[in-house]
Every structure is written in structure tokens, then in C-alpha cells.
Amino acid sequence: MRPPSSRAQLPKNLEARPDDSEDTALKKKKKLNMYKRQEKKDKEEKQGEGRRTSWQSFAKKNKTTKAAKNGHDPRWDPTRDHGELAARQQMEKYSTYLAREGGS
Numbered sequence: 001m002r003p004p005s006s007r008a009q010l011p012k013n014l015e016a017r018p019d020d021s022e023d024t025a026l027k028k029k030k031k032l033n034m035y036k037r038q039e040k041k042d043k044e045e046k047q048g049e050g051r052r053t054s055w056q057s058f059a060k061k062n063k064t065t066k067a068a069k070n071g072h073d074p075r076w077d078p079t080r081d082h083g084e085l086a087a088r089q090q091m092e093k094y095s096t097y098l099a100r101e102g103g104s
Contacts, residue, residue, distance in 0.1 A: 010035065 014032045016025060
């Protein structure tokens with residue numbers, strides 16, 4: 001079903017009459033167009049409000065909670081230089097690979 005046309009909601013004084021002069025008809029036409037633009041703007045604003053609120057609620061969510069719970073590394077020690085440890089582990093892995101493959 002289509003909603004009732006906006007013509008039914010227009011003010012009575014903006015309806016064109018056969019006895020209107022050209023100036024009056026032109027003024028009514030301009031006011032009618034202004035009224036329609038305002039209705040369209042209000043409709044678009046109302047339609048955008050739902051999208052705006054849904055986006056705001058999405059943006060407010062804390063997306064790091066799950067990562068914080070699962071991303072904790074129990075082996076992390078803030079007193080040690082983990083970059084050095086990672087390099088050492090990489091070297092050990094490479095040296096064991098070479099020993100297994102029979103390299104020098």
C-alpha cells in the first residue's frame with residue numbers, strides 16, 4: 001500500500017483556483033514547491049536518523065574486549081626484551097633446521 005499523497009496534506013490556501021491571477025498563481029506555485037522541498041527534507045532527515053543511531057550504537061561498542069580476554073600471552077614478561085628473545089628463538093629454529101638438513 002502506498003502512503004496517502006502529500007497533496008491531501010497541503011494547505012488549502014496553496015491550491016490553484018481558476019480565478020487566480022498570474023502573479024497569485026506564480027506565488028502559490030513557489031510556496032507549493034517550497035512546501036514540497038521542506039517535506040522531502042524532513043522525510044530524508046527522518047530516514048537518516050535510523051541509520052545515524054544504528055551507526056552510533058555500533059561505533060560505541062567495545063570491540064577490544066574479546067581480544068583483550070583472548071589475546072593475553074601468559075609468557076609475556078615486561079622486564080625482558082622480547083625482541084631479543086624472538087631473535088634468539090628464530091636463530092635456534094634456523095640452526096636446528098640446518099642440523100637436520102645436514103647443512104654447515
